[in-house]
Each structure stands twice: as structure tokens, then as C-alpha cells.
Amino acid sequence: MTPELWQFAGAAGVFVVVVCLWFRVVYLPGRTLERWEDGRPGRGRRDKHD
Numbered sequence: 001m002t003p004e005l006w007q008f009a010g011a012a013g014v015f016v017v018v019v020c021l022w023f024r025v026v027y028l029p030g031r032t033l034e035r036w037e038d039g040r041p042g043r044g045r046r047d048k049h050d
Helices: 004-040 043-048
Strands: none
Touching: none
């Protein structure tokens, strides 16, 4: 039973690492880019959000 637990822990660890990498590489830069684009003058900021 111990090898199965180690296998599960390894799979769960890989999943956590993949989620962290996705968050760091894809999600956060995308959010930063959206905020930067919304902050530019002449984009109709109030019309888009409210």
C-alpha cells in the first residue's frame, strides 16, 4: 500500500507544480496586460466596466 501512496503523492505534487507554473506564466501576465491596456488613455474605460 505504501507505493500507491507515494505514487498518489507524486501525482498530486506534479499537479500542484503545473498549476503554480500556469498561474505564474499564463494567468498573472494576462491580468497585468489587461490592467495595462485598460489604463491607457482613449480606451473608453468607463464604458467597458460600468
